[in-house]
Amino acid sequence: MNRIEILTVDITSLVIDAIVNAANTSLLGGGGVDGAIHRAAGQKLTEECRSLNGCHTGQAKITGGYNLRAKHVIHTVGPVWNGGHQNEPELLANCYRNSLKRAKSQGLHSIAFPAISCGIYGYPIDQACRIAMKEVTSFLKSDTQIKKVIFACFEAEVKAALEQCYKNYQSK
Numbered sequence: 001m002n003r004i005e006i007l008t009v010d011i012t013s014l015v016i017d018a019i020v021n022a023a024n025t026s027l028l029g030g031g032g033v034d035g036a037i038h039r040a041a042g043q044k045l046t047e048e049c050r051s052l053n054g055c056h057t058g059q060a061k062i063t064g065g066y067n068l069r070a071k072h073v074i075h076t077v078g079p080v081w082n083g084g085h086q087n088e089p090e091l092l093a094n095c096y097r098n099s100l101k102r103a104k105s106q107g108l109h110s111i112a113f114p115a116i117s118c119g120i121y122g123y124p125i126d127q128a129c130r131i132a133m134k135e136v137t138s139f140l141k142s143d144t145q146i147k148k149v150i151f152a153c154f155e156a157e158v159k160a161a162l163e164q165c166y167k168n169y170q171s172k
Contacts, residue, residue, distance in 0.1 A: 003140055004149050006162045011152035012040035017108035018062070018072040019152070020099050022116045025054050027061065027075050032119040033154070042067040049075070058094030060102045072108065074099045078117030081124065089131060092117055096135035104145050112150035115158045125161050133165035 011019050011033060022033045027049040029038035038045055048063045052075075055061050060076040076099050079091040095116050103111045113132065117123035136149050153159035 003147060004136065004151070004166060006151045006153065006159055006166060008154075008156070008159055009150075009152050010036070010154075011112055011114050012036055012068055012070075014112050014150065014152065015069045016112050016148070016150065017070065017110045018074050018103050018106075018112070019065070019068065019070040020060075020111065020113045020116070021073050021075045022114050022119070022121075023055060023075040023077050025056065025077050027052055027055055033114040037068070037073060040068055041065060041073065045073065058091040058098065060095065060098035062102050062106060070112070072106065074102050074111070076116065078121055078123065081117065081122040084127075088117075088123065089127070092123065092128060092131050093135050096132055097139065100136070100139045100143075100146065100149075104143060107145075109146060110148040110150070111146065112152045114152055114154070115162075118158060125158055129158065129161040129165045133162065133169055137169045 021037045024030045044066045052061050055077050057077045060074050062074050065071050076095040078095050079088040118125050118128050151162050
């Protein structure tokens, strides 16, 4: 069974254990994926997020999914791209690692990721996709609990980059 899927899909429409929110540090909603998830989930998501006291870059916190079709939302804060000299690659890798660990600790079996930090945070898509695929494939090699990881792509450029990275990791 193939445990990784790369889809052009609205992440808020997925029927899955958890979707990952590319959140800001307040966890209280914003633009892009973050705003779409908060709008789709409803006010109770924002209320629960208020109780979490924010989140540091690279870390992950979990909430209910509320009005979403996903049972949970894992909120992670990606790094803002500053040329790659302020620990951005490690912080982005931590987003994927910590989100997967959070899913595993909650007994979840399926998770969907957006392209963390690739929107307004300006992370170069090719570099971000390499980090995402490396972290997910590495995690799945040592874990059998997570049965499905979906990369939910909003843009064709992100999907193409992820597909190329996936091919590269399959050939290793």
